[in-house]
Amino acid sequence: MKFFADFHLHSYHSRATSKNLNLESLYQWAKIKGIHVIGTGDFTHPLWIQELEEKLESAGNGLFRLKSPPKEQNLPNIKTKDLDIFFCLSAEISSVYKYGEKVRKNHSILVAPDFETVKKINIHLNQIGNLASDGRPILGLSSRDLLEIVLEKSEDAHLIPAHIWTPWFSTLGSKAGYDSIEECFRDLSEHIFALETGLSSDPAMNWKLSSLDKYTLISNSDAHSPQKLGREANIFDTEMSYYDIFKALKTKKGFLGTYEFFPEEGKYHMDGHRNCSICLEPQESLKFNNICPKCKKPLTIGVLHRVEKLADREKPQKPQGSPGFKYIIPLPEIIGEFAGTAPNTKTVQQTFTKIISTFGNEFDLLHTIPYEEIKSKAGELLAEAIRRLRNHEVNPKGGYDGKYGAVSIFNPGEINQIIGQTNIFGGGIIEKMVQSKSKTTKGGKVIQRKSAKNQSLKPGNEHQMKLF
Ligand SMILES: [Zn+2]
Ligand SMILES: [Zn+2]
Ligand SMILES: [Zn+2]
Structure with a gap:
């Protein structure tokens, strides 16, 4: 099984x-x-x-x-x-x-x-x-x-x-x-x-x-x-x-x-110094001889840099007989992006409860349940977010020196734009949450969401493969 x-x-x-x-x-x-x-x-x-x-x-x-x-x-x-x-x-x-x-x-x-x-x-x-x-x-x-x-x-x-x-x-x-x-x-x-x-x-x-x-x-x-x-x-x-x-x-x-x-999203993906707010790509760190340009102490070398240092291949090569993998974003983070809040707020939790109760569990929703079913049971916004996750159309921002990174699914302003084009009174779960949040803000104006750094996935994106 x-x-x-x-x-x-x-x-x-x-x-x-x-x-x-x-x-x-x-x-x-x-x-x-x-x-x-x-x-x-x-x-x-x-x-x-x-x-x-x-x-x-x-x-x-x-x-x-x-x-x-x-x-x-x-x-x-x-x-x-x-x-x-x-x-x-x-x-x-x-x-x-x-x-x-x-x-x-x-x-x-x-x-x-x-x-x-x-x-x-x-x-x-x-x-x-x-x-x-x-x-x-x-x-x-x-x-x-x-x-x-x-x-x-x-x-x-x-x-x-x-x-x-x-x-x-x-x-x-x-x-x-x-x-x-x-x-x-x-x-x-x-x-x-x-x-x-x-x-x-x-x-x-x-x-x-x-x-x-x-x-x-x-x-x-x-x-x-x-x-x-x-x-x-x-x-x-x-x-x-x-x-x-x-x-x-x-x-x-x-x-x-x-x-x-x-x-x-991990805490040690990039190089840097948390206290100095310095976050660097491996090539940038090398230019500074792995020394923090701010405090002049050795940088905390992240995982990306360390892998490059020990790597003996230019490009990833999947070993024979090895299975693949799929990416996931925790559902509360996905809902939090729509709500414009942290994933641990009451709004997010209530919506999370509704979504889990609709689909049975989080893993089934993220990668098993067909797009059309998500759309018909929970609305277009959730379906679109899951579609993007499955196709890796997301914006990751690297973590460093103990500070978690972040992944946003939508570009700044895009959620408002999509909401403008869809019928938010159509009854989808996310749509309802957005609607009630905007009602509670002044003049019913749709709330400003935290901006996501528009940084696209690494070029080449070899890990975008159909795996199982
Ligand atoms: Zn440990
Ligand atoms: Zn542990
Ligand atoms: Zn420093």
Whole structure:
């Protein structure tokens, strides 16, 4: 069966996460987004593992179910399609250590099929650092040694390098990473079969390195709040089981690819300095010798630049047997652009509820439901936004040095223009929202929306391919 999975996320025990990042909210948001398998996150944390054991039961396939799923949805009046939600035991470790005269900081995702394996891993790791200090603990051991510990405990437990390109905390990152996966994992490299590309890179960028051809490229949300679930996700066509999922990632058979954030939206796509408001393309940074023109300190080199530095191909080349990917924009961001507000406002939430209740879940809307059906059920404006997303007719603006980028679907003034041409009293969901917003503004004038920087997608746009 075809299903979606998001393995890397966190619980409320991790730093800088939402207080309601618990199993019940994750379950509810998995249904809203349309994701069948979600990571538990943080299985190294003693209180979280206790809660997981209490509330989850084995589904008999290496995955787990919530014993008593919440009856009510946490968004009022939202109706979702019925979906069986499974949990996969997962965690993230931050390894900070010195290797080859350089301080390395690498994040790794761990997964395991049963509590017994998790406990063995935890007992071992607890001798190295304090697992209770954070849902994502910082340990003074190398990624290679962490992998060795995981492999010793069970042949079905796996380590996947997390968000491999982020500058400060990743395996290939510019500040504290390595130049190759092999340099990091040395004699155990053959046990690495998948890499998480992270929000700031997409598979096409990774296809510029022939050394990564053999790896399966996966994507997860790294959610720090339940609403952020499925910012990126993996698509499978296998039996629903832990073992089949990881067999698919090892063999690339039964793995259908990923849903991707536009990489520009990620926090570390471009080079720059957040505090200096300096954001540069790789070529511009090179002109400044990678020094900030404002404060004269070294720039934070982003993912785009780092990929270029390690790339051995002019153009991305999709490895044989690798699946493709599709871009997504979170639905609240799409609605926010129409509303001229942030994605977390009440207006956006009410409209989000209506749209999800109409189509069953977010992933179905973004890439499965036909354009005509969206148009007839929810109106022309939403249909046009989804059409543009599917055709990559969007304007991304790159993030840098920890600041998220943005993607707008419409050019400045264009929404007002489209509204002028369509019958906004025609009853579409977005049309109604726009209509009631304009009523509440003075003189019924349509509100001014935040302007989107009119920046088109990279030329050539190799990643505009029909994938699955
Ligand atoms: Zn991380
Ligand atoms: Zn994380
Ligand atoms: Zn600076």
